[in-house]
Amino acid sequence: MKTLSAEDRSQLAAEFVLGTLRGPARRRFERLMQDDPRLWQEVSFWENRLGALGEALPEMTPPPRVWEAIQAEVGADRTAALATKRRGLWQSTPFWRGFALLAAGAAAILLVTVLVPQESPFVPVQIATLQSEGSEAAWLVRVAADGRGEVAPIGRPVLAAGKDFELWLLRDSERLPVSLGLASTDDPKAFALPEGSEGRVGFAISLEPAGGSPTGAPTGPVVFVGNLVGTSGQ
């Protein structure tokens, strides 16, 4: 593979962020990013810096139906959503245009929300940042007092084809790691701490064959590891 100079990296990352890198070139860059953490750093640099241009944006109020749809989607407070919806219905002429579709969609979502009991909020009391050796943080693990947990990618962990990342609970050195399931490089993933997880000290992520370790213990290299700490104020 051709080695990119620092200037090339910065240039390509900036064009990736601006959006002028498109089509096959964009896909090629995304593949390159998987092998070169310096490219992620450049992308993140440009995203943060150019994001400041957002302050100079004009203001254009979106129609109320957008917030209604968002609330329905994130399962937010149903009462508030209905109140806004009723008001928006009469105030907004454009509402009627999308009425049939939106109402059907919203009704379906509300039905699901009514049928599925709302979970209590996820309030983490312990967190662990998992890092690879000598590199920056790649995952954040959060654990709530009731034993629910979540593992979320924070850097952009790179996964080889045909492999999966598996999350492990680390306890004192006498006891074996316990699998908490696969971790996704795209989205946060929930897990539940098993019984006997008292005395937990941290988490690790190993590289496993697709679908996870076939043996119930880590079979591949442990690529990320981090200790648990309590969150402030908890």
Add this chain to the structure above:
Amino acid sequence: MRGTDRERSETGIGRRAAPATNLRFMTDDPIGPRLQATARGEKDAFSDLYRLTSAKLFALSMGILKRPDWAEESLQETYTRIWRSAHRYDPAKGSGISWIVTIARNTALSKLMRRPKDEFAGNEAEMLQLPSQNPTPIEAAMRSSDARMLADCLSELDQEQKQSILLIYYEGLTQREVAEHLDRPIGTVKSWVRRGLLRLRGCLDREDS
């Protein structure tokens, strides 16, 4: 260089800048703490975020997608993403507004890139219908320290370099579209963008150190 009437008319950007009164809340990043509260599942904070930022993000989505129905879709997807991934926001890496603007832009751009060209119904006239009362120059609208630094560095660029980069950023144009818009050869525009970004990087690095 500070924003001038000449610059506004040439970039087409200044006329889209918000009245200064709407920007007061942007000066000390009230967005970051609300993102952190959203990450903890606090719906009021999420609601505040929407109230404070949706008009800007909607304008951004409209700028890029040009069609209200697509922009609404994009906005909805943006906030759903913000709700789901607010825990990934790291205040050490940048301001809250930068983070959500990046999400909004990426969402709108990926929609734009997925649409076939002939579906694209936007036109210059629509672009100009964005609210323009009491326009302020782009630099004047950028108040936080991050934004000031960026504005200072942008002002060091040649007018064409800056104009091309801003057209691409705010309107989601390709370099070819910028070339058509400005009636210049594509090679010239590419070189403006490349050199502009290089100088911008140099200036930002200097300001950092």
